[in-house]
Amino acid sequence: MKRALVFYLYSANNAGDMAICLGTIAYLKSKGFRITMVSRFDALAPEYAASRSFVQSYYPDVVVEPGVFRLNRGEGKVSLAMQYASGALKCALPGDDKRIVDLVNNCDVVFFNGGNLLRCASLTDRARLQALFYPIKIAGKRGKPCICLPQSTATIGTSWIRYLGKELSVFDKIYIREAASFEKLRALYPDVSFVLCTDMAFFMDDLCARESAQNSDGRVAIVVRGTGIGDIGTLAKARREEMQGAVVDLVKSNLDRRYLITVQTQKDRELSAAYYRELTALGVNVELVEEHDPFKLLKIYRGCDLTLSMRLHACILSVRAGTPVIGFFDPSWGLKNQGVMEDYRMGCVFDSFQLEDEFLKVASNRDRLSGSSYTRILEHRAELDEFFKD
Template sequence: MTSRRALLCGYYGCGNAGDEALLAALLQMLPVEIEPVVLSANPAQTRALGVEAHSSRSAFAILRALNAADAFIWGGGSLIQDATSWRSPLYYCSLMALAQKRGLKTIAWAQGIGPINLPLTRWVARQTFAHCTAVSVRDRVSAQLLAEWEIPAAIAPDPVWALESKSLKGLLDLPVPRVAVTLRAHPLLTPERLQTLIAALVNFQKATRTCVLAVPFQPERDRAIAEAIVSTVPNAHLVSTTDPRELKGVFRGVELAIGMRLHSLIAAAAAGCRCFALSYDPKIDRLRTELNLPGWKLDELPEDAATMATTWLDFYANGNALTPMQVQSLSDRAGIHREVLLRVFADDDFPSFSTDI
């Protein structure tokens, strides 16, 4: 079969391990005859993955890559939301629209849509999704929105459930049992709340004698908090890597994961950890609902460290992780995103998926 080029577009090259994990999962699932070309904020870093990459910040580079492509793929994640910026969804939609006008196969892949608050963003998003060759989403809220717009879509768990993991060198040298903590800077995580969280971790660690792993998923934003944990909590260690497969592997042998980052919770749950979510975003709430995870919204955190620590101690002693059968089911169903890619590239008259919610 003749090789075809697919231009992959996402929040790549920005140092966010969750988005890099989505890229790794997409490259893992892409049909072998499709040559990936990645738009990245850091093309040199992305080329280290062994793929062709061009700057996502250069109009000339983007147009040249589009002109040489046969397909265009939004590569997973919360690209279409205006809670953090109205510019970002318009940027991604404009690239998708350019690809559609050029007659490329266009795939909105593994999307977590919303929140979409502005009428303009909502209209542009609806028009763009409606003209895609195929759409897959990672949660029921996104599927419901597309159903309201009468846009067919496949629904499946986040592709990172199916991402292959590998061991991080030196991790096995750290003592057990282990607890992993993944926090990120956010306006809702005020200095006072962070201080209370760290104090609660101190209390928890002293009660359990666990080894605490502070895991920054986006070092530029997360590392300062991770270092604050390491400098204050007894037997705490900074664990950092830029390889998303290694980050997923960090959670092997971890007894409890306390996380703000969506993909830290997915990676931990996939490894059989008990997971406690700290939610700052609807995507975390969606995961909590779908997996029945305990946790708190950041703006509803207990005000005292003792209450936090007691809650974590109870969950550590009595809580349950997903069963191996549940994890396997989620991983298998995440493969639906692969099927979308296979069917698009195998059939020029690609049939629409039905929305399954």
């Protein structure tokens, strides 16, 4: 059996990140790989134990290894600076990490997991990328095939274009998960062979498929967000309030529907509760639920008529479940949101005043959108399959 080494397994606190990992596992298992995943988190981080436990509860044969570097953004600026410095020192040392070398030597193919990591707007981003690509470079030096699974990009500062291009050169193949990022990267790096694909979460197994049928009782899932790109920092208060006002106005115009505010990322709890309190005070038929298991989220979204989401992976899980989507995004969150929504012909809004019109357009085309999404997923899967024919 072929052996796959995947960098990285993400946190179980964010269902979107975990959905990418589950899609990667399902896809590689379908290709006959025995899988080892290296966590983004070191052995002492609670995220490491939690994500390992979650993955192995569904896939006990998947091996999960601790991460290469320590990175905990919640410990303050001084601690974070020390963590970055420690990582930079490790990357600069002449000898490679023996544990990572052993893992690389014992695999057939190295995969860099999908996400939104091909961006570099600052020195901090450069340090992050240097750490992320450290084990990929180790694999490249040892002649292992290195495959970048579908990624997106965002801001790439002029000062960092050359640096990112050099880092990308280690990969034998680079998949991009939506057209907007694909076109931007291809223009910046014309000598790099990018392949347009889709988000790995679309390839998840559907373990709850037999337990849930598509519902049509008019319920709408609402998923909100107030953080910056990469969940670092927050949106400006005025923008958060503007987006919340637009959602509340939309609900007030559609009081015949039921609403389900869904928390699938820990950082959305407080904001989701604020939406819930405001809608409850208005007498809206609304519930609040928190769920981080992507398999259970598929079941939740399948039970809804529509999903209105500020989280890309709530959109993706809904599309995977056959439920049409209206994505409501801030431009600072990167190219990925618009790119994926356009690819699957779903609703996409950045301007709050356009939200209700887009909602009504998607609602009126619900049946057509539901029927076309799975066909598109299969088309993208065929694109990824091309690598394994070589």
